[in-house]
Amino acid sequence: MEQVPTSPGERPEQASASPESAYTATATISEQGIVTEWSEDARRLLGYAPSEVLGLPAAQLLADGAGDTAWRIPSGQERWSGTVALRHRDGRRLELGLLAHRWTSTGGTAKWFVVSAVAGEPRTPRGVSLNEWAFTQSPCFMAIFDADLRLVRANAGMERTLSLTEAEMRGLRLPDIAPDPVSDETERKMRLVLETGEPQYEEAFIRPTGASTEHGWATSLAPLRDRDGRVHAVCLAAHDRTGIEGDRQLMLLPDDAGARIGTTMDSARTAQELADAAVPRFADFALVDLLDPPPRADEPPSGPVAGPVTVSRTAARSVLEGSPESRVAVGETVVYPPLSPPVECLAAGRGAVYGTSDSAVARWVAEDPGAAWIRESGTHSMMVVPLRFGGTTLGLAVFGRHQRREPFQPEDLWLAQELTARAAASIHKARRFNREHTSTMTLQRSLLPQSLPHHAALETASRYLPAGTDAGVGGDWFDVIPLSGARVALVVGDVVGHGIRAAATMGRLRTAVRTLADVDLPPDELLTHLDDLIIHLSADEADRDGAGETAGGIGTTCLYVVYDPVTRHCTVARAGHPPPVVVSPEGSVYLLDVPAGPPLGLGGLPFETIDVELPEGSILALYTDGLLQPRERDIDEALDGMFAALSRPASTLDTVCDRVLTALLTHPPDDDVALLVARTRALHADKVVVWDLPSDPSIVSSARRHTTDQLTAWGLDEAAFVSELVVSELVTNAIRYGQPPIQLRLIHQDRTLICEVSDSSNTAPHMRRARTFDEGGRGLLLVAQLARRWGTRHASIGKTIWAEQSLVGY
Structure with a gap:
């Protein structure tokens, strides 16, 4: 060239x-x-x-x-x-x-x-603060990359090692400076630092072009924050691993010991893993103490800790049996006095190496009886390292030697700080996860039905299990909704994603379904309206933070079932959801062949319904796909297991639910599981009467008489007066404003009486308040006052006006 x-x-x-x-x-x-x-x-x-x-x-x-x-x-x-x-x-x-x-x-x-x-001016300010963060706190060579992942500053060590000046590198991305697959991976992790605010580590080598594979650096990537905690840049700190003396340091680097820290979302387990990583590799004993009480999530990052410090002994490990260095048991509290080495290190915010002849240690032993273990155990060298993450102090770790003759060296302190930094990040993550999981569980539980309503049409039972993995609570939900005409709706849905946003979206959808169900929409129309809602939610989320598909719920599934105990008909529609399972009274089990509609949020695609007649005593099982997707089992095997569990006779539906979960879930599920089981009932002719009425005003009196006679037959004479008024108004409205044929139906179920008047007109009535001198206009207002609830239900031809009275007290 x-x-x-x-x-x-x-x-x-x-x-x-x-x-x-x-x-x-x-x-x-x-x-x-x-x-x-x-x-x-x-x-x-x-x-x-x-x-x-x-x-x-x-x-x-x-x-x-x-x-x-x-x-x-x-x-x-x-x-x-x-x-x-x-x-x-x-x-x-x-x-x-x-x-x-x-x-x-x-x-x-x-x-x-x-x-x-x-490049223009970097997006991150290149003020004195960056110089202080990057160059006064680093024991290694460093570089600062701005929010576009372009180099802003490089110290002399990086210039010397890569044989490039800062001016030659400024404005370039890492893969441009040192082309190598490792540079691409390091840049990917730098992007994670910007997005998550959490440190990342890269154990592969970063090499300048032409350098041998034996020479390289272990790289740490840390976010650089302002006082408000916002991340503005990434600090790349690389430790030269070529000349590290001895295999002991290599053994303790995150390839081995560090990888064993933070394997679970348990702070106590992480603390013990830190102690286990240190003993006996470079320390004879290790104590890990966490602040008691722990820092609150809503508090700003705390500065260095000073004064008497109360901690909880969280982990201990020793080469000696029983860890005699720890005078208190794990779980008990310890108070470190002022001016003691632990409090000094917490106040300074950094670790230190102490010999037992140091004045600080001697003063601690003389003033604090709890420090007598130092002399009694023969400890001659100690390291105290604070556990800090993101500016927040979480606790401290004490490492000591009494069996090895050599004292701790600065490289031992560096290694201890590396391990405690890993532990602090894991403990912080675990606490944040536990707080978020608790909040999400609380929200999820508050949004799901606290108890299923008793209904004459169905006997129901349900189960909900959150995911047992780190993904946490998702958006699975279910509901049982009473409808007009003694009917009932069963709903099961699954919102994509996990966490508090999925739970919140689930709550919005459940509320929307209840609202749409109250206006008696058919299942296919209800899913269409729900599909539109998901699209609007996703658009709003995308406009707000660019996370529309996940937060808004695109890909959400839903199964909607309406059962009528009078006709024993079941109308079903589904949007990307598994079909329900039906168990006949004779014990046969099969999947209901419901047309598979698309998941919600795609828009423009139709939903179809299926209408089937179910014998009284049939069982319907609605579920989310988490029930059929356990580890080490395919879908056909899972269905066979569910069929077998459902086919076994059971005295209660709770037993049915428990059998299904036991058969399919041998360990905590990978995804949320919602299960809703219902047994159908029927309202027979002794509870339902129907009269066909001519469109003649004179028939109103006959309708009142039919109503009174039927209520007498049912033993409901005390309800006759109110029922006559309701029937009179509804029949009169149908004759005056509707179209023949006209039909009156009375349904007696449990403690309610339902009056329904149907006609072939699609015109929906609306209630208005009559003026003082109006001769009409008070009919529906009167019905609304006398009935517990009322409404309009549309059919393919015509409509039904219904009013439901409470029979409590009659």
Whole structure:
């Protein structure tokens, strides 16, 4: 590749570029100097489209031509950087800083990868604070990458190790500085740091081009926050692992010991894993104490701890049996006095190494009887390391030696700090997970039915199990909704995702279903309205934070069943949900063949219903897919197990639910599980009467008489007066405003009486308040006052006006 030395000329106006204008122009040039690849950002920089450049000598892009001043990079050199004068397509001369890497493909073909950073001011302020964070606290070489993952600062150690100056690297991304798959993985983890605010670690090597595989660095990535806790940049700290003395340090690096810390969401378990990782590898005993009480989640990050400190002994480990160094049992409290080494380290916010001859240790032993174990155990060297994460102090760890003769060294302290940092991050994560899980469980439980309503149409029982994995509570839900005409709706749904947002979305959907059910929508229409709601929720979430699909609920499934005990008909529709299982009174078990509608939130696709007649005593089982997706079992085997459990006779539906869960779930489920089981009942002719009425005002008196006679037959004479008024108003309205045929139906169930008047008109009545001198307009107002509830139910032809009276007290 031919280059020319720097010559005066116009430079691109990078200083005024906005953060959004930052980009990296890239090109690939063969060993023969031919342009073989040309990026879109290269076109943006120099104005040439790929078709105008590919296949041409790269020297044609030089502003001054190759001439006598051109020189070729020596064949043995793997990297080159410098300033080159290039010619823009419009004729302008641009002096650009270039960085070129020699790459050799697996086939042996060599080529040059050339990059140039064109960037404005970094999005992260480059003030004194960044210098303090990055360079006064680091024992290793460091680099700062801004919110676009472009290099902002690099210390002298990084410049020396990579043989590049900060000016040559500034504005470039890590893969541009050191092309390597490890750089790509490290950049991916830096993006995680920006998104989650949690540190990341990379145990592979970061190597400059041409460096041997035996030389590299273990890399730690940490977020840099402002006073409000917002992450603005990523700090990359790399520890040179080439010259670490002895296998002991390598053994303690996160490849081994660190990987064993934080294996569960249990703070006590993590503390014990920290102690186990230290003993006997580099310490003879270890004590881990967590602050008591722990810091609250709603408190701002706490500063260093001072004064008497009360902690809870959470873990202990010793090379001696019984851990005699710990005078208190795990779970008991310990109070560290002021000026003791533990309180000094907590106040300073960093670890320290102490000999027993140190004045701080001697004072501690003399003033605190609880420190007598130091002398009695023969401890001669100690390390005290605070457990801190994100500016919050969680506790401390004490490491000691009494069997080994050599005292702790600074590298031991560094290793101890690495392990405690891992433990602190895991403990913080566990506490946050437990708080969120508790909050989500509380929300989920409050949104699910606290008890199922007693209903004459169905006997019901239910179960809900949250996921047993770290995913936590999801959005599975169920409901039983009384409808008009003694009917009842059974609903089971599954909102995508887990956590508090999925639970909140579930609550919104359950409320929406109840609202739509109250207006007696058919199952297919109800799912259509629910589909529209999911689309609106997702759009709102996307506008707010870009997480619309997950938070809004796209992909949510729902099964909606309506059962009528008078006709024993069951109407079912489903949106991406498994079909219900039916168990006949004779014991046969089968899946109800319900047309498979799409999941909610896709929009524009129809939902279909199926209507079947179920014998009295049939069992319906509604469930979410978590019941059929346990580990180590396919779907057919799971269905067979559920069929077998449902087919066995049982005295109660609670027994049925328990049998199903026992048969299918041998361990905590991977996903939420909701199960709703119902046994059908029927209202026979002795509880339902129907009269066909002519469209004649004179028939109103006959309707009242029929009602009175039937209530007498049912032993409900005390309810006759109110029932006559309700029937009179409803029949009169049907004759006056409806269309024949007209039908009156009375349903007596439990402690309610339902009066229904149907006609073939689709015009829906509405209640209004009559004025003082109006002669009419008070009928529905009167019905609303006399009945417990009333409403309109539309059919494919006509409508039904119904009113439900309470018989309590009659």
